[in-house]
Amino acid sequence: VLSGVLLLFFYKPSIFLAWHSVYQSEARFNIKLFLHTVHRYASDGFMFFIIVHTIKAISEGRFVRGFRWSWWTGIGLAFLMWTAGWSGYFLLWDSTSSQVGIFTAKALDYLPIFPDILKRSFVDERSVGSLLFFLIFFVHISFAIAFVIGLWIHISRLRRTRYFFKKNVVYKLGLFLLFFSFFFPVSQQPKADLLSTKAVVQGDLFYLTPLILEKYLSFKTVLFLMFAGFFVLLIFPVFERRRKERQAPYVLSKRCTACRQCFQDCPYGAISMKKTEEGREAAFINPELCIECGVCVGACDPQGIVFPQLPIIDSRKKLRDWLRKSKGEKKGVVFVCAQGAGMDLRIKEEDGTCEEIPEAFVLPVTCTGWIHPTFFELLAREGVSKVLVVGCGETAPYHRWGARLAQRRIKGERHPRLRIDKIKELDIMYIHYGADDFEGFLNSAEKFFSEAEEEVKDKVKTFRWGRKVRRAFVEGVSLIIFGFILFAGFSNFAGVSIGTYDKALLVLSLKAEGVPVKVEERKDNSALLPHMRAKGAVRVERHPVSARILVDGKEVLSAKFKPIGIFKEGDSVGYKEVFIKPGRRKVVLFLDKNGDNNPELKVEKNIVFKKGRKVVLEVDNNEIKWWWKNDHVYPAKWTDQLSGSGFNIR
Incomplete structure (x- = not known):
């Protein structure tokens, strides 16, 4: 949190300024990169301890009976933390950021809640826009705040909760982070290039595992593994081993003196004070929350708690x-x-x-x-x-x-x-x-x-002091080894190259309005108020838009894009990618909006395809844009204004 607040003094949430505001510095010591490294390593360490905490909870069986609420809220907190870290990678706008954005867009396109294909927003830098940067920046911070609120919910049923580490632990972790951040800063990546078919992704297994897996598995497989893993963790309490039914602890109300000692000492809030049938107050143990630790037995002075275990x-x-x-x-x-x-x-x-x-x-x-x-x-x-x-x-x-x-x-x-x-x-x-x-x-x-009592006390004390010395030495060595394993092995290892280097890519990004097929008009709207009367058609059903692309006379793409909307009244949108051999090629595009296999539009252009580069053919209703150059600031574009039959919007 502290490193993130300090970064706000330097960071600029803009697609054209984000990379420069973090990576570039004229000073000999780049304080911005140092703060970014601390922020990155701290978030990785946080996720590491979440994983360790989860494994510990599973090994100790802390996901059943009274622990179910803590387990489910804990899984939600882990998701919030991971999402905050995932969105944080997008804000740098380096080569990893572009892949994070594309992966997120492809995943969200599976949800039937967006009218357009989100991946179309990443065909070039101008389509991304600084407004999206500000939105992701807001998500990054709001999820961190939501994590703090969720943490309070996570431990709401626990009493005497300690929210912070002890001072010596804070000092050790702080020095540990500063040491590794200064001597082993994160690797600086090039600025994002959306017109490149290749990218180098940061080696961070805590947050970027989906991108690394996508190099070896299909996108759908990676997405399935993510959702399947999350679902399995949610239903993990169902896998509890069936045990013999045994009676839960309970209070003998006649012996209870209502001293509230067991109520105060219960670590998990399973005891409450209620009125008995006689009208007096007595303790009550909720068997759904009780984890049978027995602390209440030692707290009850009149020994009025029955503990069957x-x-x-x-x-x-x-x-x-x-x-x-x-x-x-x-x-x-x-x-x-x-x-x-x-x-x-x-x-x-x-x-x-x-x-x-x-x-x-x-x-x-x-x-x-x-x-x-x-x-x-x-x-x-x-x-x-x-x-x-x-x-x-x-x-x-x-x-x-x-x-x-x-x-x-x-x-x-x-x-x-x-x-x-x-x-x-x-x-x-x-x-x-x-x-x-x-x-x-x-x-x-x-x-x-x-041994005798005096000798025992002295020797045990000496023994404990020896343990402390050995423990301090082991902690120091362990932290150094742990740092190298964590940061070099899981958090900041050599970047992973994804994409293709030896081919060019032709991208079709389409948004076009098909010709109306069916129009329904309101028969009589005179009974409605003037501002409620619809003008003209109230429902329009449109033809899907068909697209064909020929490269040097050979068909490389033929697709039909359905109109969006419940009643098929919206634009037809689509996104397709085709690999092309490098070299100078003649590209011809045919568009059919009537559904009669008779294209209303034909556009052709000679383009030089280069290895590892994209050529984007963007159809946006009344114009076509060709993108194949990117100077990292403003992409050059060539626009063909269309006047073909049936293509202009009326």
């Missing part, structure tokens, strides 16, 4: 039985989040033992926020000396702030608080380890259960 009463009984059967051999218990490093533990469900942590019993939980403070009081009464609580990663906890809430409850900073006077002899330690740091988790657990 992991019943709190059964878990207490299980722990009590394990401890009494061991007869004091094991004095430790580990509560481990099943979504973090603990997912790799080999735990025996029947007795709670684990090969990796032989000193303690291990109880996996859906989230450490599920743990109620009374668990620790029970363990203290049963003679347990040490309890280790292992949450998932601090940076991206699986159930958002569930792990943080559990830690604050243990410290006595959040209700329901742990009563210290009930657990004087109990040593509790809370640590965070994500699924990617299983070894670090085991090392911390071993130190905690094998």
